[in-house]
Amino acid sequence: MSLMFIDSVIFACIVLLILQCRRKTGSRRLPPGPKPLPVIGNLHLLGDKPHVSLTKLSKAYGPLMSLKLGQVTAIVLSSSEMAKEILQTHDRVFSSRAVPDAVAALNLNVHEMTWLEVSDKWRNLRKIGNKYIVSTAKLEAGQDLRRKKVQDLLQEVGKCCQDGKAVDIAQASFRTTLNLLSNTFFSMDLADTSSENAREFRDVVKAIMDVVGKPNLSDHFPVLRFLDPQGIRRQTGVLCKKLLDIFDRISDERLRSRRKTDQSSTKSDVLDTLLDIAEDKNVDFDLDAIRYLFLELFTAGNDTTSSTLEWAMTELLRNPKAMSRAREELRENIGVGNTVEESDTSRLPYLHAIIKETFRLHPPAPFLIPRKSGSDVEINGFVIPKGATILINAWAIGRDPKIWENPEEFMPERFLDSDTDFRGSNFRLIPFGGGRRICPGLPLATRMLHLMLGSLIHSFEWEVEEKEYLGVEEDFGITLHKARALRALPVRFTS
Ligand code: HEM
Structure with missing residues (x-):
């Protein structure tokens, strides 16, 4: 009897152990994905347009997919439900x-x-950003400076119009965005073509985008990091140092002029506000923090915003009906001969819809900025392991036929009677990400975009010399650029 009892207990323990192991191995199941090759894993499947390749793969493996990218486990999420799991739940x-x-x-x-x-x-950095850089009050205060910069853009385009010359929209918008940002932050132009300093600044920002956007072996094989085999870390360091030096010069100059003049005659722009904070010994924020903050704001904000403007102009030129409707809305609400103001844009729902539709089809950061899993998490019965790289495929979500009717078509109208917005609460449209790490530059970026696009199409009629300029071929990098730069002809002044 006692032997039988002991046997039963041992048997029960074994069953329990097996069940537990099973549950463990079961719950440790990674999401489905293609079989990895030795050493490289699935790297060969990425191709030169990883957002497109991973969208195709997700059709076979589902919206929650795992890949092995060299030594790194990556989890790819390609539906709005999955994005919500990461960015909200x-x-x-x-x-x-x-x-x-x-x-x-x-x-x-x-x-x-x-x-x-x-x-x-x-x-602390986010708080400083939200309160002193992109708060409504701060943005309102910077309106005049931004208006002047958009007037400069219109003048430049006007000259091209008179001379019958095409405008390279990417270049013009990159320069204007740089000036909008530099005027918002420290009341000066950084993209004035006549200044050596400014030209260097623009070239360096572009070079940083190129270098950081290159696929880096060290990211897929962390054991190689110490070698920096492609020299990407070294080049990034050299380039960023150049920008930091420029910011140092600007801050030093401002500090000198603050010492000379009385406080009441300071510019009260972002730089002044940050210098005031840095002087407060109770706050963990100093001159070093200011230069790094500017570096990050320019690199995160310039290319993303200017590339969106180029895509929006391209889509409008490809879709003349949408262009006419937008111009009509501007004529009715702004009036011929008047300039578009930031405060006007709330009265322009079609312009808003165009920007949303542009973000849907052309999110500047197709995988957002990759996150990392802080611990093992179970989603839909699969385990996202601690340390895995999280790629949210915003590009795939924007073209998901389960969400969007005729997803490949540019139809701003779809947003007119819809409450879908990109401010992080609707996971169908997430160009700025979501959750606590949502892009803090969103309010500034949207102001700049509505203002630049509204002004360009209100003031001029546009055409293209060659149809090739209207191609929507993409060039994958840190920002998703248009492969063939748009050269558009401003053919007539309209205001
Ligand atoms: C069209 C324009 C822009 C787009 C599409 C964009 C997109 C994004 C995305 C997808 C993220 C990651 C969000 C996440 O992880 O959930 C991000 C983060 C960030 N963005 Fe933007 N951005 C834009 C403009 C700007 C501007 C103008 C600034 C500042 C001037 C800026 C500053 C930042 C910073 C500092 C972060 C990091 C935030 C953090 O990690 O806490 N961005 N942005």
């Missing part, structure tokens, strides 16, 4: 970043909010 666990090796240069990873873990330092 499990926002806390997925709130840190997969930090690329390039940003170990100059310790960018420990200075820039983009790469910091959610921490007191990160919170």
Whole structure:
């Protein structure tokens, strides 16, 4: 009897152990994905347009998919439901970043909010950004400076119009965005073509985008990091140092003029506000933090905004009906001969719909900025393992036929009677990400975009010399650019 009892207990223990192991191995199941090859894993499947390749793969493996990219486990999410799991349901666990090796240069990873873990330092930087850079009051205060910069753009385009010359929209919008940002931050032009300093600045920002956007072996094989085999970290360091030097010169000059003049005659722009904060010994924010903050704001905000403008203009030129409707709305609400103001744009729902539709089809950061899993998390019965890189495919979500009717078509009308917005609460449209790490530059970016696009199409009629300029071929990089730059002809002044 007692032997039988012992046998039963041992049997029960074994069954329990098996069940537990099963549950463990079961719950440890990674999401489905293509079989990895030795060493490279699935790297060969990425191609030169990873957002397109991964969208195709997700059709076979589903909206929650795992890949092995060299040594790194990556989880790819391609539906709005899955994006919500990451950006809302499990926002806390997925709130840190997969930090690329390039940003170990100059310790960018420990200075820039983009790469910091959610921490007191990160919170402090976000708070400073939200309160002193992109708060409504601050943005309202910078309106006049931005208006002047858009007038400069219109003048430049007007000259091309008179001379019958085409405008390289990407270049013009890159320059204007740079000036809009530099005027918002420190009341001066950084993209004045006549200044050597400004030309250098523009070239360096572009070069940083190119270098950081290159696929880096060190990111897929962390064991190689110490070698920096493609020199990406080194080049990033050299380039960022150049920008930091420019910011140092600007801050030093401002400090000198602050010492000379009385406080009441200071510019009260973002730089002045940040210098005031840096003087407060009770706040963990100093001159070093200011230069890194500017570096990050320019690199995060310039290319994304200017590339969106180029896509919007391209889509409008490809879709003359949408262009006419937008111009009609501007004529009715702004009036011929008047200039578009930031405050006007709330009366322009079709213009808003155009920007949303542009973000849907052409999110500047197709995988957002990759996150990292902070612990094992179970989603839909699969395990996202701790440390995995999280790629949210915003490009695939924007073209998901389950969400969007005729997803490949540019139809701003779809947003007119819809409450879908890109401010992080609707996971069908997430060009700025979501959750606690949502892009803090969103209010500034949308103001700049509505103002630039509204002004360009209100003031001129546009055409293209060659149809090729209207191609929607993409060039994958840190920002999703148009492969063939748009050269558009301003053919007539209309206001
Ligand atoms: C069309 C324009 C822009 C787009 C589409 C865009 C997109 C994004 C995305 C997708 C993220 C990651 C969000 C996430 O992880 O959930 C991000 C983060 C960030 N963006 Fe933007 N951005 C734009 C403009 C700007 C501007 C103008 C600025 C500043 C002037 C800016 C500053 C930042 C910063 C500092 C972060 C990092 C935030 C953090 O990690 O806490 N962005 N942006």
